[in-house]
Amino acid sequence: MSGAGDEFQVVTRKKWMARKCLSRRNRHKSESDYLNDCPDVNVDNFQTRLERICGEMTQSDYFIVAMETLQQQLDSLKRPLERIVCLGLGPFTRTHQALHQTAFIVSVQRQHNIKEALYYDPVFRDSEKELLQRLNGTVMSEDCAGRHEAEVPTLYYLPHCPYALMHNLLWCNWQRERLPNVLLICNSFEMLTLNRTKNTDDDHINRISEHCSEIALEDDYEQHNVFNDLSLHTFSSDKLPAAEDTVFWTRCSPLKVNEDELIKEVDMAALSIGS
Numbered sequence: 001m002s003g004a005g006d007e008f009q010v011v012t013r014k015k016w017m018a019r020k021c022l023s024r025r026n027r028h029k030s031e032s033d034y035l036n037d038c039p040d041v042n043v044d045n046f047q048t049r050l051e052r053i054c055g056e057m058t059q060s061d062y063f064i065v066a067m068e069t070l071q072q073q074l075d076s077l078k079r080p081l082e083r084i085v086c087l088g089l090g091p092f093t094r095t096h097q098a099l100h101q102t103a104f105i106v107s108v109q110r111q112h113n114i115k116e117a118l119y120y121d122p123v124f125r126d127s128e129k130e131l132l133q134r135l136n137g138t139v140m141s142e143d144c145a146g147r148h149e150a151e152v153p154t155l156y157y158l159p160h161c162p163y164a165l166m167h168n169l170l171w172c173n174w175q176r177e178r179l180p181n182v183l184l185i186c187n188s189f190e191m192l193t194l195n196r197t198k199n200t201d202d203d204h205i206n207r208i209s210e211h212c213s214e215i216a217l218e219d220d221y222e223q224h225n226v227f228n229d230l231s232l233h234t235f236s237s238d239k240l241p242a243a244e245d246t247v248f249w250t251r252c253s254p255l256k257v258n259e260d261e262l263i264k265e266v267d268m269a270a271l272s273i274g275s
């Protein structure tokens with residue numbers, strides 16, 4: 001298999017399956033094998049490549065419009081962004097979705113001069129942790145399963161993450177004065193709650209969906225299946241129920257992260273690290 005850090009070679013899952021003599025029928029079984037089998041990257045070379053993608057990212061219409069959308073929400077909050085927390089970024093030296101999402105969030109950090117950018121994903125390799133550190137990020141040592149307190153205005157970036165992570169983030173900040181500090185980019189709540197009914201599926205995403213602002217981040221990025229179906233969700237106090245609404249403000253239980261959900265949204269056929 002070609003090296004994922006090599007600028008000019010493409011690793012595709014198809015090539016990997018051919019080398020392993022695996023049929024497409026067996027591809028589900030071998031998803032994690034594919035990711036484990038990807039050779040490690042040269043960190044210096046990969047950093048150069050990531051910097052190039054960050055440069056392209058900041059010029060892209062997708063990034064420019066997403067930044068305008070974020071700024072409008074910060075203007076309404078009347079406070080600057082102080083922290084970034086990124087969960088479930090994925091194996092960004094091994095999949096192109098995670099690679100471009102990394103370029104996005106690193107570019108946001110630079111644009112807003114954010115000192116503190118925290119990352120966690122159980123799949124990170126040492127080389128991926130080192131790259132994030134070199135890019136002024138901090139890899140959290142513990143799995144908070146989404147339970148992170150927004151003490152200051154914080155952009156949470158959870159692209160295509162398990163439902164439980166978003167639910168637990170809301171659970172952890174389920175107070176009228178705390179929720180406005182949460183600015184959350186993740187899969188559209190509107191889509192996530194489409195088939196859920198208010199009474200039978202009582203959870204924090206379902207409960208908050210009619211009290212939050214959701215702005216779809218239109219996906220016109222040149223790489224497909226990277227930023228699809230993502231929205232910025234904000235929770236301004238004027239849309240939240242009054243503090244006296246104890247039914248609303250009584251917390252549900254946190255959710256366990258469902259292992260089955262972890263990779264189901266990744267189109268494995270599209271997995272590659274070619275650009």
Ligand SMILES: C[S@@+](CC[C@H](N)C(=O)[O-])C[C@H]1O[C@@H](n2cnc3c(N)ncnc32)[C@H](O)[C@@H]1O
Nearest residue numbers: 087088089090097120121123145159160262263
């Ligand atoms: C569907 S993948 C999305 C990966 C990538 N962001 C993408 O869009 O292709 C979900 C990611 O969530 C990560 N994940 C699972 N449990 C997690 C946890 N407790 N905290 C942070 N990330 C977690 C998985 O390892 C996986 O990388």
